[in-house]
Amino acid sequence: MSNPREEQGMTGFELEFAGQQLVALSSGALWWPDWRLLCVSDLHLGKSERIARRGAPALPPYETRDTLSRLADDLDQTGARIVVCLGDSFDDLEAARALGEGDRRWIASLQAGRDWTWIEGNHDPGPVEIGGQHRHDLRIDTVTFRHIADPVATGEISGHYHPKARVRTHGRSITRTAFLMDRDRLLLPAYGTYTGGLHCDEPVLRDLMRPDAVAILTGTPPRPVPMPRDR
Template identity: 65%
Template sequence: MNFYDFSFCGITLRAMPSGALFWPDENLLCVSDLHLGKSERVARRSGQTLPPYETRDTLARLGDDLAQTGARIVICLGDSFDDVTAAENLTEEDRHWLMRLQAGRHWIWIEGNHDPGPVEFGGQHVHQLVHKDLTFRHIADPGQHAEISGHYHPKVQLQTRGRMISRPAFLVDDRRLVMPAYGTYTGGLRTNHQALDQLMGPHALAILTGPVPTCVPMPR
């Protein structure tokens, strides 16, 4: 399969085409911003109807990544559910699907701003996690070193072969890694946005997701 291996704070990590991050030496898969149940939350709050299949699509891609990597540790890096009610309203089919993915794995839910409270699913629930030399949290701490976070849904817009493309991307510098959103119904923040421009160092890189993950200097 296609992937992009890179070094972050002396650790070899693997950017997957889907937007998942794999740590081979730890057999650990990290995903961020699944936003499961977003179509239900949008319909409940605004009355707008979206095709209600994004949860199944997200879980299917996650299942594929777990099968391909054989990961035994899974970290969900916050905003795993679009809100607490969306988690409560998952269909029985989707609940069972999630339980099958969790079976036999150490599953860690990190709290996000959309799902700050405990949810009624198995696994470990924490505000943040330090594993080996890396800190995992939902929103980046500008003063933290060796940190992996999510929240911003970074996207890169580039012109290639005469047309503009936009792809979710990992952002990496010498201090932090910001994950792309993994969920099917998730928008994104362009890398030239002030929040990301100020957060990332001057030599930051962007690893674009897609069939062939590609590394470029972070567009600003």
């Protein structure tokens, strides 16, 4: 672990992973300065459209624009030239096709001049008709990006689980989305506006992460704590 970092309006927590110096941003994005790479996971764009399409109670249809607005801010503040979206970028393939023309133009403007990769997720398992390259996983230097963690992998950055942590501070309990990190893997929180979360004391996360894993709580500033494991 390292120290809080704040520059150019960007608040984050520096960490070392797989021999690389990375920054967990307060927004839930991951910044890799040496590669000028910004990584985000689980945008779930179009979720309100999918929910309405399936006949469930409607949600206000603003989450795509809110998510893209926060992503635009992170891109502006970091000056990222490479973007990796770690899967489930769209709530399903039909939601990707149903994006409005304004949202499509906005995504295209964010992609302009950048090397942009959509990693396949379980919600969006195939290519979408939007610019950028589409891959199952991506290897850069000592790091492999994929959507769902491989239990035997090392140097892996993934998403999928939407981790969040519950901790007590100043006599009260708070819950925040969180990065989870051990020596083998780094799990990103969900970045999308309409995304729930899985508490890191759930068995799937307790079993996946090593006993000395750390949770880095999002917010200003991001804060590292031992990964909570008790219900």
